Amino acid sequence: MPAINHQILLGSRPQGEATVANFQFSEAPVPTLEALAEGHVLVRHHYLSLDPYMRGRMNESRSYAEPQPLGAVMIGGTVGEVLLSRHPKFAVGDRVVGLGGWQEYSVVDASARGAMLSKVDTTHVPLSAYLGPVGMPGVTGWYGLVQIIQPKAGETVVVSAASGAVGSVVGQLAKARGCRVVGVAGGPDKCAYVVDELGFDACVDHKAHPDPKAFYKALKDATPDGIDGYFENVGGMILDAVLLRMNAFGRIAVCGFIAGYNGEPTPLQNPALILVNRLKVEGFIVSEHPEVWPEATKELGTLVATGRMKFRESVAQGLASAPEAFLGLLKGRNFGKQLVKLI
Ligand SMILES: NC(=O)c1ccc[n+]([C@@H]2O[C@H](COP(=O)([O-])OP(=O)(O)OC[C@H]3O[C@@H](n4cnc5c(N)ncnc54)[C@H](OP(=O)(O)O)[C@@H]3O)[C@@H](O)[C@H]2O)c1
Structure with missing residues (x-):
């Protein structure tokens, strides 16, 4: 009996808010070594990454990326181990990061040009961190801060969704560069974490100040010298208030x-x-800047390996929990990088 690969497909496009009914459960047999084509690798996923961009891919309309096809496995970053290999660069047991999607296993043509599969070193960095601070979200934070904001010591940097995968990296990198760092996050627990654990100078709780005028007042109190750099993750009321505090x-x-x-x-x-x-x-899309990946992951990997970059994960258990966990991410129910543990 071949092993079963449980999968989640995009079943229908959301009308307004996405719901669990938009996702469809499916299964497929896991191939044996004999069935694996030359140059291909079979990966067993340990973690699936849930990311906000997936919501845009569920829509019909084209954005900076093509929509996710209906009936196809949902797109998603994964980390895992090589189970079978017909490629000389990948050995059984290698830890790898890739774009395996919402499923327990994936077959990757590692010989294809631009194949999305890389070996990772888990000696000092945990495997899951390659989906967080040392992966796509970390490089996103690094790119926006270092390349666009270009912070100078003594400046004030504000970041929204501050306790999240991207925001937590932005704030810690800005602190390391000598900035005053102010986060915006939803709720007292997230704000306390941002200040007490991540070392931000202050955090404004947008849930405690749902009225735009009250939020602006709280932001003003937290940024007495105005704002020199803003890393935008959220939009709406937060951006309006930040614009009123921006320095020339x-x-x-x-x-x-x-x-x-x-x-x-x-x-x-x-x-x-x-x-x-x-x-x-x-504006920027991190996948369009592969040139910064080596420099960014070198800094981020060193900071994580030496304990100078802290990170937090919300881990849902099992593939079936992915739709609910994803919808929760879009409502701020995650606390740190949202992952699904698959093994
Ligand atoms: N441009 C790129 O290349 C790129 C790459 C990666 C990510 N991103 C963007 O970066 C941002 C953060 O992504 P992430 O992966 O780090 O997610 P995350 O911060 O780990 O999680 C999302 C957070 O957004 C906040 N949020 C969710 N819904 C909200 C709402 N309706 N109003 C206000 N806040 C809301 C919540 O934080 P609070 O509870 O604290 O409000 C939630 O925890 C997203 O906008 C994402 O699309 C962009």
Whole structure:
């Protein structure tokens, strides 16, 4: 009896908010070595990464990436181990990171040009961290901060979704560069974590201040010298308040607008502030910057291996828990990098 690969496919496109009914469970046999083509590798996934970008891929409309096809395995980053290999560069037992999708196993054509499979060293960095601070989210934080915001010691840097996979990296990297760092996060526990564990100077709880005027007042109190760099993960009310606090020639790295992913994004209240304060506002997609990967992962890997970069994970158990965990991420129910443990 061949082993079974449990999978989750995109069953239907969301109308408004995504629901569990949009996902479809499926299964397929796991191939044997004899059935594996030359150059291919069979990977057993240990963790699946759940990321906000997946919500955009569920829509029909084309964004910076093609929509996820209906009936196909949901896209997703994975880490795991090589179970079978017909490729000389991969041996059984190698720990690997790839784009295996929402399933327990994947077959990768490792000989294909641009194949998404890399070996990782887990001697000093845990395997799951290659989906977090030493993987795509970490490099995202590194790119927006180092390449776009270009922080200088003594400047004030603000980051939203501060306790999350990207935000936590941004804040710690900015602290290491001598900045005053202020996070924005949802709830007292996340804010306490950001200040007490991650070492930010302050954190503004957007849930405690749902009224835009009250939120602005709290942000103003936390940023007495204004804001020089803002790393945008959320949008909506938070961006409006930040724009009112930006110093002249400030820089904004536009990474995400998660507040609008599951419905209608809110329009910017006062775009003229970009001109008035001569701001640099730059959006970016991390996958378009493979050139920074070696430098960024070197710094991030060293910081994680030496305990100078802290990270937190929300781990859902088993593939079947992925849809609920993903929907929770879009509502801020995760606390740190959202993963699904598959083994
Ligand atoms: N441009 C790129 O290449 C790139 C790459 C990776 C990620 N991103 C973006 O980076 C951002 C953070 O991603 P991540 O993986 O690090 O996720 P994350 O921060 O680990 O989790 C998402 C967080 O967003 C906040 N959030 C969710 N829904 C919200 C809402 N409706 N209003 C306000 N806040 C909400 C919640 O934090 P609170 O509870 O603290 O509000 C939630 O915990 C996302 O916008 C994502 O799309 C962009």
